[in-house]
Amino acid sequence: MPSDWEQQLIRRFTLATFLEAVRLFEEGIAAPEDVDLAMRAGAGLAEGPFHWADARGLDVVLEELEMLAAEVGPRFQPPASLRERVQRGQLGVRTGRGYMTYVRRSRRQTEEGE
Amino acid sequence: MYVKRLAVIGAGTMGADIAYVAANAGIPVVLKDVQQEVLDRAQRHIYDLFENRVKRGRITGEQAEARRQHIQYTTENGLLSDVSLAIEAVSENLDLKKSVFRELDQVLPPLSLIASNTSALPISALASVTGRPDRVAGFHFFFPAHMMKLIEIVQGEETSRETVETLRRLAEELRKIPVLVKDSPGFIVNRVLMAAMAEVLRFQEETGVSYADIDQAVARAKIAPMGPFVLADALGLDVTLEVAETLAAHYGERFGPANQLQQLVKQGHLGIKSGHGFYAY
Numbered sequence: 001m002p003s004d005w006e007q008q009l010i011r012r013f014t015l016a017t018f019l020e021a022v023r024l025f026e027e028g029i030a031a032p033e034d035v036d037l038a039m040r041a042g043a044g045l046a047e048g049p050f051h052w053a054d055a056r057g058l059d060v061v062l063e064e065l066e067m068l069a070a071e072v073g074p075r076f077q078p079p080a081s082l083r084e085r086v087q088r089g090q091l092g093v094r095t096g097r098g099y100m101t102y103v104r105r106s107r108r109q110t111e112e113g114e
Numbered sequence: 115m116y117v118k119r120l121a122v123i124g125a126g127t128m129g130a131d132i133a134y135v136a137a138n139a140g141i142p143v144v145l146k147d148v149q150q151e152v153l154d155r156a157q158r159h160i161y162d163l164f165e166n167r168v169k170r171g172r173i174t175g176e177q178a179e180a181r182r183q184h185i186q187y188t189t190e191n192g193l194l195s196d197v198s199l200a201i202e203a204v205s206e207n208l209d210l211k212k213s214v215f216r217e218l219d220q221v222l223p224p225l226s227l228i229a230s231n232t233s234a235l236p237i238s239a240l241a242s243v244t245g246r247p248d249r250v251a252g253f254h255f256f257f258p259a260h261m262m263k264l265i266e267i268v269q270g271e272e273t274s275r276e277t278v279e280t281l282r283r284l285a286e287e288l289r290k291i292p293v294l295v296k297d298s299p300g301f302i303v304n305r306v307l308m309a310a311m312a313e314v315l316r317f318q319e320e321t322g323v324s325y326a327d328i329d330q331a332v333a334r335a336k337i338a339p340m341g342p343f344v345l346a347d348a349l350g351l352d353v354t355l356e357v358a359e360t361l362a363a364h365y366g367e368r369f370g371p372a373n374q375l376q377q378l379v380k381q382g383h384l385g386i387k388s389g390h391g392f393y394a395y
């Protein structure tokens with residue numbers, strides 16, 4: 001079990017990574033798929049920041065950012081594109097759509113079965 | 115368009131590897147530098163890279179020889195008159211690159227593309243000195259280019275779709291992974307990496323947790339291949355500081371270089387290359 005400071009470090013590292021990735025997307029500089037590919041192939045990250053957030057759940061990420069913004073500083077304020085997605089119920093892998101879209105196996109299987 | 119023959123301008127660390135990658139994919143290359151001794155060093159380096167592949171049983175000696183023959187080494191412009199793409203990999207200096215772009219614009223066929231391997235200079239500024247800004251883009255390899263899979267294709271203000279598509283196909287032919295990014299400081303990888311690094315530096319300053327403990331925690335969590343302090347020492351602290359300052363100037367204080375980094379550089383501690391950085395070597 002990682003210690004408190006370790007958890008805080010990892011949280012700040014991963015969320016700072018995610019926030020910068022989101023800025024690239026919101027500014028129209030790169031697509032989420034390309035950012036993820038680039039961070040894996042170019043920086044050796046185990047997981048691209050958008051997939052990381054989509055897999056965790058965008059609602060969870062939003063809460064974590066709000067907490068960090070209050071604790072650490074306004075630079076962790078959740079970005080607009082994240083709030084929008086959470087409001088629309090696009091929470092990531094679990095709902096089939098977040099920053100990227102995911103084919104839901106169960107539905108595809110029923111479609112194929114029909 | 116299809117790249118039948120390409121030129122690499124500058125045969126230093128990156129240029130030599132880029133020429134190797136192209137030759138290994140079977141594409142004829144002209145490798146140009148202004149210094150003959152740099153070309154000789156590049157040729158030895160490329161020889162070793164091919165020998166390594168032979169040793170590891172990936173290709174035969176004959177194949178290695180045939181692929182090596184794809185590269186022509188030169189200090190002149192004569193061989194550039196029929197290449198369909200030039201990849202510029204000269205030293206990172208805007209004025210130098212502009213003069214190289216002007217020269218390439220004169221000697222290359224009018225329909226050829228010119229790409230820059232720059233890590234940080236604006237593509238649009240390079241495109242603007244040519245008469246073919248639609249045929250100019252960034253083609254950013256990562257060090258070491260013979261191993262790293264990623265290529266950032268950087269789209270300048272006037273870069274055409276067709277130019278991007280040609281470069282994307284070429285990247286795939288080189289067995290690399292292309293991503294598309296609009297011209298902007300740090301492109302994708304350096305910008306996101308430096309944002310995380312700046313945050314970790316702030317964390318370190320606030321908490322006083324040691325560099326080694328932080329690096330180990332990052333490695334243990336398996337979120338990055340190495341901790342940020344090991345990485346910065348390897349990149350060079352002067353280089354890291356300069357990138358942080360450039361990004362801070364464009365994007366704001368979240369990139370602001372931390373005091374630890376500024377102080378180390380002031381003391382001449384530049385990382386592995388000077389024997390001392392965040393760690394002693």
Ligand SMILES: NC(=O)c1ccc[n+]([C@@H]2O[C@H](COP(=O)([O-])OP(=O)(O)OC[C@H]3O[C@@H](n4cnc5c(N)ncnc54)[C@H](O)[C@@H]3O)[C@@H](O)[C@H]2O)c1
Nearest residue numbers: 124126127128129147148152203204205206231232233257
């Ligand atoms: N080294 C890296 O880690 C790295 C990674 C990605 C991108 N880059 C970028 O790649 C480019 C080259 O970097 P490098 O590390 O290979 O530099 P380098 O210093 O190893 O090589 C640069 C070469 O350019 C040659 N040169 C200078 N003027 C020239 C001219 N007019 N015509 C032809 N050749 C000329 C020099 O003789 C030298 O051999 C830079 O833009 C750099 O930002 C470097």
